Structures are given as structure tokens and as C-alpha cells.
Amino acid sequence: MCIMIMKMKDFNSKNLISFKENAFFEQEETYTPLVNAMRAYKESPCTGFHIPGHNRGQGVLDSFSSLIGIDALNLDTTDEFDNLGTLFPSSGAIDEAQRLASKVFNSKRTFFLTGGSTIANLALAFALTHPNDKIAIGRNCHRSVLSGMIISGANPQWIMPKKLDDWAIYGALNPLELQDRLEKNSDISLVWVTNPTYEGVVSDVEAIARVCHEFDVPLIVDEAHGCLWNFSNVLPKTALECGADAVVHSLHKTGGSMTQSSMLHISKNSRFDVHKVEHALKLLHTTSPSLLLLTSLDAARAYLSSKKGNLAIKNAIDNALYFRERASKINGVKVLNSLSGVAFDVTKIFLKVDGLSGKRLESILELDFSIEIESASDEGILILSNIGNTQEEFNVLLNALNKIASSNYPDLAYLEGIKFMPLTAPKVVMSPREAYFSKKERINKQDAIGRICAEVIALCPPGISVLLPGELICEHHLPYLSDFSEIDVLEK
Numbered sequence: 001m002c003i004m005i006m007k008m009k010d011f012n013s014k015n016l017i018s019f020k021e022n023a024f025f026e027q028e029e030t031y032t033p034l035v036n037a038m039r040a041y042k043e044s045p046c047t048g049f050h051i052p053g054h055n056r057g058q059g060v061l062d063s064f065s066s067l068i069g070i071d072a073l074n075l076d077t078t079d080e081f082d083n084l085g086t087l088f089p090s091s092g093a094i095d096e097a098q099r100l101a102s103k104v105f106n107s108k109r110t111f112f113l114t115g116g117s118t119i120a121n122l123a124l125a126f127a128l129t130h131p132n133d134k135i136a137i138g139r140n141c142h143r144s145v146l147s148g149m150i151i152s153g154a155n156p157q158w159i160m161p162k163k164l165d166d167w168a169i170y171g172a173l174n175p176l177e178l179q180d181r182l183e184k185n186s187d188i189s190l191v192w193v194t195n196p197t198y199e200g201v202v203s204d205v206e207a208i209a210r211v212c213h214e215f216d217v218p219l220i221v222d223e224a225h226g227c228l229w230n231f232s233n234v235l236p237k238t239a240l241e242c243g244a245d246a247v248v249h250s251l252h253k254t255g256g257s258m259t260q261s262s263m264l265h266i267s268k269n270s271r272f273d274v275h276k277v278e279h280a281l282k283l284l285h286t287t288s289p290s291l292l293l294l295t296s297l298d299a300a301r302a303y304l305s306s307k308k309g310n311l312a313i314k315n316a317i318d319n320a321l322y323f324r325e326r327a328s329k330i331n332g333v334k335v336l337n338s339l340s341g342v343a344f345d346v347t348k349i350f351l352k353v354d355g356l357s358g359k360r361l362e363s364i365l366e367l368d369f370s371i372e373i374e375s376a377s378d379e380g381i382l383i384l385s386n387i388g389n390t391q392e393e394f395n396v397l398l399n400a401l402n403k404i405a406s407s408n409y410p411d412l413a414y415l416e417g418i419k420f421m422p423l424t425a426p427k428v429v430m431s432p433r434e435a436y437f438s439k440k441e442r443i444n445k446q447d448a449i450g451r452i453c454a455e456v457i458a459l460c461p462p463g464i465s466v467l468l469p470g471e472l473i474c475e476h477h478l479p480y481l482s483d484f485s486e487i488d489v490l491e492k
């Protein structure tokens with residue numbers, strides 16, 4: 001945590017030029033086996049009698065074809081065909097692209113995935129946890145981790161991250177709390193944390209990994225929102241550097257690959273059996289992975305490793321600092337920063353405007369200024385400074401915030417009594433799997449207080465749970481259930 005705050009103090013646009021010393025960054029363009037294979041496939045078409053049935057765009061609605069372009073349809077294919085390789089087992093250009101990614105991320109093995117980080121979390125749970133295993137998990141985990149627990153039958157032992165009540169978001173996980181939990185529960189077999197949080201708050205993963213090593217318990221880090229860290233030494237240290245055993249990266253979120261494409265890394269010193277993980281992926285992953293998505297991972301890895309990509313990351317950081325400085329000077333606007341005692345990824349900017357809930361601010365920006373932000377909590381909004389954003393775009397946002405902060409926008413009455421960001425501690429009655437597969441009934445939510453929940457209630461974004469199967473439904477959950485009139489509960 002301190003590291004990040006120190007880095008923030010030292011920030012100025014000049015020292016942002018210093019990137020990780022890595023041979024890949026010295027190359028203007030890096031080798032892209034999958035992009036190359038796809039180009040060859042496009043340039044030398046053969047007569048095809050295989051899936052996908054639209055056969056390079058010939059069998060689709062004209063208006064769809066003109067909407068997305070014939071090139072996209074031409075390249076819409078899956079593995080097995082046309083010398084592009086296979087994903088499971090890994091072969092050909094796909095295998096080569098994965099190996100290059102593994103080298104860049106410094107992992108023992110990197111898997112390309114087309115089912116998002118969701119499939120990575122599911123597969124890790126499926127491969128590495130067993131019925132009744134005790135798994136220490138940060139409560140701010142994504143719902144895919146819980147779905148994994150339902151699949152395997154393991155029992156989550158919740159570690160509550162610090163709550164930043166003024167911002168209605170979760171903060172960091174305390175390594176000492178984890179240490180205490182491991183000391184008192186020698187049967188915990190795995191630790192699973194999310195870092196950074198969706199809003200960019202960073203936990204001290206180095207200390208968490210040290211604790212895990214001390215107790216010889218493996219560590220999974222869901223770093224879905226932190227894949228850029230590998231490519232800049234002014235962003236936090238990666239979980240792979242910190243000593244995690246497996247790390248999940250949603251390259252499609254901030255790394256520039258296409259939506260749904262992700263990576264799962266097994267670290268060099270991992271205590272996990274790579275083949276077990278691969279086997280679980282093989283069972284859970286689609287058998288028709290989109291080559292477009294896989295190729296976008298190859299392209300993203302090459303881009304982020306190139307000088308141009310590194311400049312884009314530097315710009316994302318510069319733009320974030322530029323925006324942070326100016327936004328915090330607007331009367332009525334507060335930006336979450338290191339002065340709040342929080343370590344964070346600077347490219348994720350969380351702010352609030354006096355007198356407006358986060359959700360109301362989000363809707364004003366969208367309806368009155370045509371600005372779409374990443375998400376909103378009860379208190380504030382999340383803005384991402386991405387590798388694809390420009391400083392001009394941040395000026396547009398600053399202009400809008402200036403106008404909003406100096407106007408008298410009322411918060412809307414309909415938002416009263418509704419909450420969006422669950423910061424509730426669970427009362428666990430039974431395991432998620434046991435409850436999920438028990439006999440259920442669907443009842444009015446008002447009548448559900450005091451009953452045991454039988455479904456996963458996790459609003460997206462950020463996909464953090466309000467209630468899980470096996471947890472007691474309490475009065476304090478009601479404000480988070482505005483989208484529900486009925487809930488699945490266990491039969492009495």
C-alpha cells in the first residue's frame with residue numbers, strides 16, 4: 001500500500017517515461033503468430049464445408065453484414081480449421097501465441113480464454129477445490145468465484161475487506177486479518193483475493209502472498225482489472241511478481257483485447273498442478289472458441305509490449321493525473337486519492353459530486369452530456385482512463401462536471417431507499433452448494449426476511465454479492481433488492 005502512495009508523491013509527467021526493463025519493450029513491433037495466421041487464412045481462402053455455417057459471411061442478413069463489415073465475418077471462425085491451431089489441447093499458432101504471452105507475463109503457463117475471466121474463476125474452483133474444503137475468500141469477489149464454490153462444494157470463509165463508507169465501496173484486504181484467520185483455521189486450503197477492487201483500490205498483495213507462503217497455503221489473485229500493471233513500473237506490482245500461484249486477467253477490460261477474451265496465468269513457482277487446471281478448462285470452456293477473440297489477445301499482448309502500446313499506457317496514466325488534478329479543484333467535486341489513505345491504481349478514478357448520488361450523477365452525465373462512465377455506486381462514479389482515451393475526452397468530462405457541480409441538479413426521489421453497492425457482512429447458515437441444490441420456493445421479498453437464500457444475488461457491475469445461497473436474509477438486505485419482487489429461498 002505504501003509503495004503506491006510513495007509512487008503517487010513522486011509522480012510528474014517526466015518520470016512516467018520509465019517503463020519496466022523488458023526486452024519486449026525494445027521492439028517497435030512484436031511477433032504475432034495468431035494475427036499472422038489469421039491474415040494468411042484471410043488472404044488464401046479455400047472452399048469450406050465446416051462451421052460456422054455462414055461461410056465467411058455469405059449466409060447472413062445483408063444489414064448485419066454491412067453493419068459489422070464483411071472482414072469481421074470473414075474472420076469469424078473457430079479452432080481446428082485452416083491451420084490456425086487448437087486451444088485445448090494447445091497447438092499451432094494458438095499455442096505459439098499463448099507461449100509468447102506467458103513469456104511477457106513471466107508465467108509458467110498462460111491460457112487464452114474466450115469466456116471472460118468468469119471461465120478462469122470457474123475452472124480454478126473446479127480444478128483446485130473440493131467438497132467441504134475451507135477457502136478464505138475476500139467478500140468483494142466476483143460472483144464467478146462463488147459459482148465456482150457452488151460447482152465444487154467448497155465452503156467460503158469470508159474475509160471482509162475494509163469498507164470505505166464515505167464512498168460506498170470496498171477498500172483493501174488487511175494481510176493481518178488473513179494471518180489471523182489462517183492461524184485460527186489450519187484447515188484453510190486456499191486463499192482467493194480480488195485485487196485491485198473494481199474501483200481501483202489496491203491491497204498489499206506482497207504481504208498477503210508472504211502470509212500465504214508462511215502457512216503454505218496457495219494464493220489465487222483475481223487481477224481482472226489489473227492487466228496493465230505488467231507493462232508499467234509506475235502502476236502497482238503484479239500478483240505474479242508478488243508470489244501468487246494463479247492470476248486471472250480480463251485483458252478485454254483494460255488491456256485492449258476484444259470483449260470476452262481473458263487470460264489465466266499459472267505462476268512459475270505455483271503449487272498448482274497445471275494439468276489439473278488445463279483439464280478443468282477443457283471441460284468448462286466452449287469447444288468452439290472464437291478465433292477473432294483469441295487473435296485479439298495475441299494482438300493486445302504485442303501492442304502492450306510495443307513502444308506504441310507503452311506510450312498508450314503512459315498517456316492513460318498522464319491523462320488520469322491531468323484529470324485528477326483538475327477535477328479535485330472543482331467546487332463540490334471530491335476525488336478518491338492517496339490523501340484518503342488509500343492505495344490505488346491511478347487510472348481508475350472514483351469521484352463524487354456534493355448533493356448527488358453516484359447513480360444520479362451517472363444518469364445526468366449520460367442523458368445531458370452523452371458521457372458514459374464505467375459504473376456508479378451509491379456515493380460516486382467510476383471513470384477509467386484507458387489506453388484508448390485522449391486528453392480532449394477528459395476535457396469534455398471536466399467541462400461537464402464543472403457544469404453539474406455549479407447547477408442545482410436535485411437527486412431524484414426514486415433513488416431514495418435504494419442501494420446498489422452491497423457492503424453487508426453475510427450470516428452463513430450452510431454452504432452455497434448445499435443451499436443451491438436444496439428444495440426451494442419463490443416468495444415475496446418482504447416475506448423473505450429470516451429465511452435462507454437459495455440464489456446468487458450479485459448485481460453487475462461490479463458483480464459483488466448481496467446474498468448467496470445458504471445465507472440468512474435480513475432486513476438490511478432489502479434496500480439492495482429493488483430489482484427483485486421475489487426471491488428463491490429454502491423450503492421450510
Ligand SMILES: Cc1ncc(COP(=O)(O)O)c(C=O)c1O
Pocket residue numbers: 115116117118119121141142144194198222224225250260262461462463
Ligand atoms: C474482479 C472480477 N473478476 C472477474 C470478473 C469476470 O470477468 P469477465 O466479465 O471477463 O467474465 C469480473 C467482471 O466484472 C470482475 O470484476
